[in-house]
Amino acid sequence: MSLIQVQGVTKTFHSLSEEVTPIRDLDLVVGKGEFVVLMGPSGSGKTTLLHLLAGIDRPTSGRVLVAGEDVSAMNASQLARWRTRAVGYVFQQYNLIPVLTAFENVEVPLLLLRLSRREREAKVATALAAVGLSDRVHHLPRQLSGGQQQRVAIARAIVADPVVVFADEPTGNLDRTAAALTMQLLRRLVDEFGKTLVMVTHDPVAAQAADRVVHLDKGQIVDEVLDA
Amino acid sequence: MRELLAFLPYALRTALRARTRSVLTLLGAALAMALFAFVRTVDDGVQSLAERADQPVLVVFQDSRFCPLTSELPRRYERTIRDVPGVAAVLPTLVFINSCRSNLDLVTLHGVDANDLERVYPLQFLAGSVADWRVHADGALVGERLAARRGIAVGQRVRLGEIDVQVSGIVRSETAGVANLAFVHLDLLGLARKRLGTATQFLVTVQDGADPEQIARAIDAKFCTDEARTDTKGMQAFVAAAIGEIAQVVAFARWLGYLAVLVVALVLANTVFISAESRAAEMGVLETIGLTKPRLMALIACEGIALGLVGGALGTAVVLAVLWLRPVTLGVEGYGIDLVPGGATVVHSLLAALLTGALASLPPAIAVARRPLHLVVKAE
Structure with a gap:
């Protein structure tokens, strides 16, 4: 059963001197509970595609459907509301808010939902337990290692129980051990929690955790490998 | 709104994240807002003096004289003025001031007849009594x-204006200037200043229904060929003329106050701008999780408003504390402009700080809102 459908999507950026088309007439289907990795050389359009899927950017033409909703037809405010309830996003640089504790960082997405304080606390505790950081609740980001910070970021991405989690080079800043732990954790999100995960990476080792690897070049899919 | 309130602790913590920068900004804002509050206080003092001068009393002064030390009218004028139709009471007053120029330690003595004083000045006694004053020739x-x-x-x-007096009462009055002067007996002051038989001015109350302007013209007409010509004005016009120059200086200073607020706005805008720029990635995260651009702008505005309000409150509090610990009265030509910051000054200063914080946050908030999310996320 497909969760994400990309239908004939093209994305063109206009600058003063040139026109760039990082995604060109692309079709893609991602199944519910599937772990898909997007790979490709720099400039192949994988991050742009991830942004289009996550509702961070809108396609110039074509449609992006996520769980039956046409993301490409939403206006800015509809997209913002949709991202709150449907999307979890993991950044390469973790991007935790330095003045907030691990608990508060994970709580941030819940502040946009109509939840009581008690409900928020329960959800944050569950998310932090899922990433194995129940003992680091009151730590500030600077008091955590890179791997721990990324786990907090993953907890933040899943705390609102999104339909799909997107990750942009989540292991790019981590050493080998921390990267492996992070990939195990992302795999668990799919296997144990039934999440759908779309991840961009350059790392072939990280890509091995995926159900399917989609290779892009010049804005188009050039290869797909199942059970990498 | 509910979501925004939930984000408020984050906004406030962010405002203090770069502590040195925030403290320097707060100090800058406090200093400028202190200047604003002080100028407002002086302005209020001038206004208050002018308002208190709105009394149905005429002041007969020597023509073409401005400082009380130079106006010298014969005491015999009193009888002539009393005979002018419509005049209710006349209070000959000999005025001594320690300086005609603007100064911060004004001492004004009004030598008056004990029997006529309360006919012109309604006085409230905070301590002592008029009876005690009447029986002490050197009473004040x-x-x-x-x-x-x-x-x-x-x-x-005590020694006031170079004469020793016995304090018989502490008085309060709605009439302009009374709070900063001491009444002594007319003859005591005349003797001490070697001006027996003269008066600096005559205060004249008029009967109900009488036209003060007509009476003023009638009084001046009586003495137009006498040894000292008179110039009679209503109390309000007289005080306005006396403090005219300082009022102009204050009107100019008012612009300095506005300039100070502008400086606060620029300092705040700069700080909030730098802060927002340095947190571009963080803004991207907040937007990615679903914070809309208007809410993002409101969060940035919260930072600016918080800095502006705290700075404004600090500056205003400093002015309040200084003027409370050391009361200041700016003296000019015998009238005291009391520098007492009132509730309106506090409210105006805080409102100015609030508005300044909000306005200063606009440019950085707009800059953040105009940035496309995908570029922010890509640049993280």
């Missing part, structure tokens, strides 16, 4: 503000 009734400034209490012997 001291205005409440002068008493507070000099630490004067009833029963003390």
